[in-house]
Structures are given as structure tokens and as C-alpha cells.
Amino acid sequence: MTAIPDRRRTELVLLLFVALIIGAGGVLVCLGMGISVLQAARPLAVVGAFIAAAMMLDLADPRRDRWLLPIFALLSGIGFLLLWQLDPRLASRQLIWMLTGSGLMVAAYYLIEDVRDLARLKYTSGLAALILVGLTLVFGVEHGGARLWLDVGGLLSFQPSELVKVLMCIFLAGYVAERWDLLREDTRRVAGFQMPKLRHIAPLLLMVIFSLAIFVGQRDLGAAVLFFGLFVAMTYLATGRKAYALIAFVLFAGGAFAAYSFFPHVATRIDMWLNPWGEPLGRGYQILQGLFALAEGGLMGTGFATAGGATIPAASTDLIFAVAAQQMGLFGATAILLLFALAAHRSFSIAWRATDRFGALLASALAIVFSLQALVIVGGVIKLIPLTGITLPFVSYGGTSVIVNFIALALLMAVARDCTPHLRGGELS
Amino acid sequence: MNELGRNIKRVAMIPAVGFAAMCLLLGWWQVIRGPELRAHPNNSRAQERLNNIQPGAIFDSEGEAILEVEEGPDGWQATYPAGEATSHLTGYNNRSGLQWGLRSARLGIGKHESPWAEFIEGPLQGNDIHLTVDAEAQRLATRLMRREAGAVVALDARTGAILAMVSAPTYDPALVLQSEWDFQMFQEDPGKPEYNRALQGLYPPGSVMKIFTAAMTLDLQRVERETTFDCTGSYEIDGAKVTCPRAHGEVTLDEALQVSCNTTFARLGRYFTADELADYLQRFRLLERAAVPMPSSTGTIGEFTDANRQVLLAETAFGQGRTLVTPLAIARATLAIANSGMALEPFLVKSIASPSGRVIAAGRRNEVGRAVSEETARIVAGMMVNVVEEGTGGVASIRRLKVAGKTGSAENPHGQAHSWFTAFAPADNPQVVVTAVVENAGAGAETAGPIVREVMALLLSRSGAG
Numbered sequence: 094m095t096a097i098p099d100r101r102r103t104e105l106v107l108l109l110f111v112a113l114i115i116g117a118g119g120v121l122v123c124l125g126m127g128i129s130v131l132q133a134a135r136p137l138a139v140v141g142a143f144i145a146a147a148m149m150l151d152l153a154d155p156r157r158d159r160w161l162l163p164i165f166a167l168l169s170g171i172g173f174l175l176l177w178q179l180d181p182r183l184a185s186r187q188l189i190w191m192l193t194g195s196g197l198m199v200a201a202y203y204l205i206e207d208v209r210d211l212a213r214l215k216y217t218s219g220l221a222a223l224i225l226v227g228l229t230l231v232f233g234v235e236h237g238g239a240r241l242w243l244d245v246g247g248l249l250s251f252q253p254s255e256l257v258k259v260l261m262c263i264f265l266a267g268y269v270a271e272r273w274d275l276l277r278e279d280t281r282r283v284a285g286f287q288m289p290k291l292r293h294i295a296p297l298l299l300m301v302i303f304s305l306a307i308f309v310g311q312r313d314l315g316a317a318v319l320f321f322g323l324f325v326a327m328t329y330l331a332t333g334r335k336a337y338a339l340i341a342f343v344l345f346a347g348g349a350f351a352a353y354s355f356f357p358h359v360a361t362r363i364d365m366w367l368n369p370w371g372e373p374l375g376r377g378y379q380i381l382q383g384l385f386a387l388a389e390g391g392l393m394g395t396g397f398a399t400a401g402g403a404t405i406p407a408a409s410t411d412l413i414f415a416v417a418a419q420q421m422g423l424f425g426a427t428a429i430l431l432l433f434a435l436a437a438h439r440s441f442s443i444a445w446r447a448t449d450r451f452g453a454l455l456a457s458a459l460a461i462v463f464s465l466q467a468l469v470i471v472g473g474v475i476k477l478i479p480l481t482g483i484t485l486p487f488v489s490y491g492g493t494s495v496i497v498n499f500i501a502l503a504l505l506m507a508v509a510r511d512c513t514p515h516l517r518g519g520e521l522s
Numbered sequence: 523m524n525e526l527g528r529n530i531k532r533v534a535m536i537p538a539v540g541f542a543a544m545c546l547l548l549g550w551w552q553v554i555r556g557p558e559l560r561a562h563p564n565n566s567r568a569q570e571r572l573n574n575i576q577p578g579a580i581f582d583s584e585g586e587a588i589l590e591v592e593e594g595p596d597g598w599q600a601t602y603p604a605g606e607a608t609s610h611l612t613g614y615n616n617r618s619g620l621q622w623g624l625r626s627a628r629l630g631i632g633k634h635e636s637p638w639a640e641f642i643e644g645p646l647q648g649n650d651i652h653l654t655v656d657a658e659a660q661r662l663a664t665r666l667m668r669r670e671a672g673a674v675v676a677l678d679a680r681t682g683a684i685l686a687m688v689s690a691p692t693y694d695p696a697l698v699l700q701s702e703w704d705f706q707m708f709q710e711d712p713g714k715p716e717y718n719r720a721l722q723g724l725y726p727p728g729s730v731m732k733i734f735t736a737a738m739t740l741d742l743q744r745v746e747r748e749t750t751f752d753c754t755g756s757y758e759i760d761g762a763k764v765t766c767p768r769a770h771g772e773v774t775l776d777e778a779l780q781v782s783c784n785t786t787f788a789r790l791g792r793y794f795t796a797d798e799l800a801d802y803l804q805r806f807r808l809l810e811r812a813a814v815p816m817p818s819s820t821g822t823i824g825e826f827t828d829a830n831r832q833v834l835l836a837e838t839a840f841g842q843g844r845t846l847v848t849p850l851a852i853a854r855a856t857l858a859i860a861n862s863g864m865a866l867e868p869f870l871v872k873s874i875a876s877p878s879g880r881v882i883a884a885g886r887r888n889e890v891g892r893a894v895s896e897e898t899a900r901i902v903a904g905m906m907v908n909v910v911e912e913g914t915g916g917v918a919s920i921r922r923l924k925v926a927g928k929t930g931s932a933e934n935p936h937g938q939a940h941s942w943f944t945a946f947a948p949a950d951n952p953q954v955v956v957t958a959v960v961e962n963a964g965a966g967a968e969t970a971g972p973i974v975r976e977v978m979a980l981l982l983s984r985s986g987a988g
Contacts, residue, residue, distance in 0.1 A: 326533050326536075329529060329532075329533060330526065330529045330530060330533060333525060333528070333529050373564035374564065381564065384551055384559055385559055385560075385562065385565045385567060386567075387548070387551045387552050387556075387559075388551060388552060388555065388556040388557075388558075388559030388560050388565075389560060389567055390552055391552055391553065391556050391560075392552065392553055404566055404567055418548065418552060422552065423548060423549055423552040423553060426548055426552070427545050427548065427549075430541050430544050430545050430548070431541070431545075433537075433541060434537065434538060434541040434542075437534070437537040437538070437541075438534070438538070441530060441531075441533075441534035444530045444534075445526075445527045445530040445531055445534075450526060453526055453527070453530065454526075457530050457533065460534070460537075461533065461537075464537035464540070464541075465537070467541075468537065468540045468541070468544065471544050472540075472544065475544065475547045475548055475551055476551075477543075477544070477547055
């Protein structure tokens, strides 16, 4: 057995450092909640899941990214500490999801022999995504005004849009990789623009309509923005033409305006966003409580285990970032944003180092979904855009969300493994 | 492949820029807008936090506490050591008086929040307030106004600091909230003790207005101190009749002020236009609200029309008409004469001090513009000295001291005339301005004059100038 290569040691050191931070945080939360300090083992178990996963992944194939796991371990740990104070029962469930998710991540990493094979599953994925959304539209269960959940066997409620996310990434990456030349060269002039022929772009257009359908049918603005952003970014990656992105945004703005005019629930969201002060106890309540939480946090935060989450609606899911900003202050909240920025950077760097077109596109798509999701929900909390119901990856509570994010992570690492031949010593150079 | 790599790098810029923008906006809400949001009335968590902060105490200019805070069974409780003498300043609960007006300063929130507050351990404490008023003068004025209704305002003639502000009838703030019944009696009291007459009471100025009419016509150089007028005891204008108790005969402007000759001042109404009048009212700030953190009223002079213009100018000139002003406004205008024609805005808060004693904010002399020229102010001050030494204001004279003053009897629809007196002293080096109005007390000098004299004597002796 040779010495552990440098980067492997770096990852381990980083993970142990994360364990130290989360362990210390856990002790603080225990002291704050007045329970035994030994309970700090729970948040440590979250980090432990990552460490165990890292070791098992290395048994399969050590040529993978060394930064993503520590970043997401820290985010998951922080998320758990916040959930724990808000609702210990919810936190226990989240812990189970985390353990299951990390196990599935390892399993997926083992099972996917070559990530490039997934390209063949693109239509299957696309179809599966459509069926899932269709099922939700028909059989969906409403939670908090949005029909986003499917009840499975009356026991588990399952949020298909999370899974659709990954399926869409596979579909788009596969489709664009296959039609790469056709999308770029088989064009015709339409109204002064070089447009790809309809039969090449039709499946993509279908997806735009599909995302707007989610928007209207499910009252799920967040998912709509996410899929739409993903679609625009993929089009840009394929063609390198900003004009398409511009056209898409004009269409989106038009669609959004139409929705504002015709659908009262959309109008409510927009009005509430523009002027929450008008109805501080009514429609503006949620966004104002989020802002008050931010203000309460100030620069340094109020500290772990200080009250406040109780007044925030959906504190454990949509508004978890507000709770984080309150307890950890501007410093802590900025650190969380930096972690997401770092994760995005690592994912994109896997993408642009990939020698395989499908691999590069898949990694890009996953990176876009991750960062867009964080931006949309944080942007909603800080009143940059209307607040939407969407999870903050790895931080918010949500079973489907956690599992799917781990699978996405497995895919990212598989791309790094299979599509980047110039890996050295277990690290991307 | 290279092209795809380039496109990926470009797309990767978007989240990078996005996250940077998020950090900036986050700082905007958490730090820059933070204090404002923490103090927002709809912020329930703020209420919880505020309940833990010990509100600051309120002190008079000599450091005597007029409001103290102690921990009671239902949270922080205010006590009022100076009782009824300062009730209109302290208020009787946290929604009245300065307890409401200086709420954020006393709790150390909003713009008064210390940037270091969150680093300080232990129970949070608000800021202490130091007022410019002298509790001793408050007590004296309150005693003098007992059984009367009206107000007394005393200002520092050099800075505009409010040295005393008393409204009568007053009340004991500790008794108001003793029971539901007490509170109901307090609110339904026909004497309206809750009402702060010094700032909110609107009274016709009566003859004290003549000071400002004289100052204005002198400043416009339409008349001189020695210009003579003939008083036959009555003066008619556009069918309205202005009378004096007796015919004063041929009088100079100086003498007209001394004897408070109505017909002469009514005649002065012809010497200026309505616009000039409005200009000087503004310069003397006779109609403006007071710049203190408590409710105050705006004065009025009524509506000028083509039909009533000459009559209303004449009536306004001698102090009747439709003019209504607050006692503080008369004190403030008198202060402008005392301060060589330069108008000062009175202030009530001397300083706001953090728990560690650091001064966070301080009230200071605030010149708000020239009312009249120095020369005019000097002449009018001289005329006001004559009012006290030889004219109607004799009752306000203080031994070995030159007092400049003016009486007033404001006719009003509620019975006997209101008694006014406004004065400053020493005339050649003014230190204090005192104004008093006593409701329905009859002729000027008899009731309000002695009150002004007593308060003035006390304030001068306390400042070491008497």
C-alpha cells in the first residue's frame, strides 16, 4: 500500500475539519437546548455519512473530485443544526434521509460503470420526467397551496419535481450532445436570426412549454424558473449564441406578464414581493418575517439555539436560509453563499475539463441546477425576486430533495471519473 | 470541444456574479437596513427583544431624575420623581409624552442603536436622556399655575434651550393608571389635563402680537419709534370698529406699545400687505410647529379675501382677528427679538447618553434665519423695556434688573380674556425668555405678569445672573 496521495489526504483533512465545526456547533446547540452534549453525535453522524461515503467511493475508484464532498458535508451539517433546533423530529428524519442518500450515492457511483452510457437513456429520462410531472398534475397532493407532492402507498409523500430535475439534466445533455452539429449548422434564417430547424429544436421547445405548464398547473414558480434557466443555459452551451438566450428571456418576461395578468395566485406572489409592507400580517407576512430574521442576525448573528424560527413560516424548508442568516449573521450567511459558489465552481470545472461532450454537458447541467436553485431561493429570501417554494440544496429539510441531490453528486463525480483522462493522483489537475 | 469549454466558462460566470450580488444584498438587509427593521412596529421578535432592554431614564438639566425605570412584576416600570411638575414631559405611560417621543433613543434602537450593542454581554440597557428643562423651574411654574389653566414656557435666550415648559391643569402621572376608573376620570376631565397647552394649545395672541407688528413695520421702515399717531379712542375700518378703553391722544409708536393702544396698531395694518405679514410670521416662526419630539400644533391667521383683507390686517396687527398661536410660538418669537433679531429653534433634549456615559447625540443652538434686523430688534427691545418700566407691564418688573416684556389680553369666545405675558431679561444682555398664558384670567398684567416674573427671577438666580 502506497502512501495516501496528497489530494486524498486533503479531502480527509477537510472532512475532519468539517466534523470539528459541526461537532462544536452541535455542542452549542445541545447546551442551548438544555440537552445532553452527547446528543451532538447526531449532527456528527451527518458528517460521518460523508466520511464513510468518501472512503467507500475510494474503494471503487479513487480518481474523483476531492472538494465537493467536504463542501456539501459542511452545508448538510449546518442544515441539520438548524433543523434540529426548529424541529428535532424533522431533524431525525432528515438524518435518515442523509444516511440513505449517501448510501445511494455510493451505490450509484458503483453501478454506473461509465457515465457516458447514460447518454443512451436520454429519451427514457425525458419520458420519465414528463410522466412524473403528468402524474403530479393529475394525482398530486396539495401542501401549502402548491400541488407538488405524490403520495406513495399512503406512507411517503414524494416530490417528483426534484427527481425531474436530474432526469431533465440527463435528457438535455444527451439530446444536445447527439444533435450538436445539427443544432449548430443545420439552420435557416427566420426574421433576421439564424435559427435551428424546427425538427431539431422541437423537443427543446416542448420542454419550455413544459416548464411553463408546471408554473401554471402546479403553482410552482421556483421549479419553472429552474427548468427555464436550465433550458436557456443548455441552448447557449450548444450554440454559443446570446441571441437565443435573449429571445428566451423576452418570451419568459411575456409569459410572466401574462401569468401576472390572468392568474390571481401569480399576481398575489408578485404584489407581495413588490410591496410586502402593505399587508405585514397578511400576504406580506412570510417575506417580512424572513427580512426581520435577517435584520435580527445583523453582522455576527444571534447564535445557535436562539429563538426566532418559530415566527418564520416554512422555516425548515423554503426559509431555512433566513434562519441561518439570523443565527449566524452576515458572516455565516456569506459563508454559506461562498460554499455554494465554490460548489458551482468545482462542478463547472469538472464540466470544462471533461473530454466527452455528453459528460461536459451533464456536469454543466447539474452545476446550473444546483446554483440556480440556491440563487432562486436565496434571492427570494432577500427580496431580489419573488419568493418561491424551493429547497436550498443539502440545507433545507426534504427527503426527495436530499436523495436526489446525492444522486446528482454521484453523477458529477462519475463524470469526473469517466470523462477526464488527465487525472493525477486522484485529483483533477 | 474547445468551443463547448469556452461556453461553459461563460455560463459559469452567471452563478459567480449571482452569488456575489446575493452577498451584497444580504449585507444591505442585515447591516444597513438592519436597525430600521429591528425596530419595525410589525416585528414581533423585536417586541420580545425590546421587552428585555431597560429603557433609559430622563434627567433635567441639573441631573435630577424626572423619570426612572425599575423592574416590576410586569416588566419595566417608570416612576416619576418630579410628579405633576413634569407630567407633560414624561407622559404617564410608554405611549405618551417623551416616553413615546424618545422611544427609540431610550431603548437604543433604530438610528440610536450602537453598532457595538450586539457585542456587549449581559442585559441590554437603553440610553439616558438629559433634558434642557430645570425641574425647579417646572415645580415653581406648576405651583404658580395651580387652579389655573394655561401654559408657561421659558427659553434660554442665548441658545433656545427650553428651560421650563408647564401646562396647567396638570396631573400626577403615577395616579393616572392606578385603576381603570382613574384613567377614565383622567380622560374625561373637562379641564383636559392630558393636553399639553404649551405646545398644542391655540390661543389668540392679543396684545403680545403688537411686539411683532411693531417689529415688522419698523423693519420694513414704514414707521419709526417716534412716529406719532392720534388715538381718539376708536378707529373704524371698512365698517369694523376698534376701540381703546380711553382715548390715548397723540402717542408715538413707543408710547402706543407702552399703553397697548389698539387703534394705533390697527392703523399699522395699513402699513403692510398680507404677503408681507405672511413673510414676517414665517420669519418669527409664529405659526410653525415646535421641533420637539412631542405633538405640537400649527398656528393660523385665517383666510384673507378681497372683502376682508383690510379689516383682517388691522385686527391681526393689534392681536385679535383670526390669529391663533401656541404659547411656545410666542416664546420663540420673543426669543428672536431677544437674540438681536436672529430666530432660534428651541430644543428640549440636551443630550442622549449611552449606558457607558458616551454622548450619542446633543441638542444645540439652531439658528433658523433672521427675523428682523439687529437695529429693529434693539429698538423693539427698548420699547419692551419701557412697557415694563413705564407702561402696562409694571407688575413684571424685577428689582435691579431691566426686564423687557409685553402684556396681552386675548379676547375669546369662551368667557373672560386670556391673560398673556411674554418677556426677556436682562434687556441689555438677554438670558431668559419667559412666556405665560392664563386662560380666562382677564387683563394681561395681573395674572400672567407675576407668574413670568417669578419664573424669570428663579431662572436668573439659578444661572447666576440675577
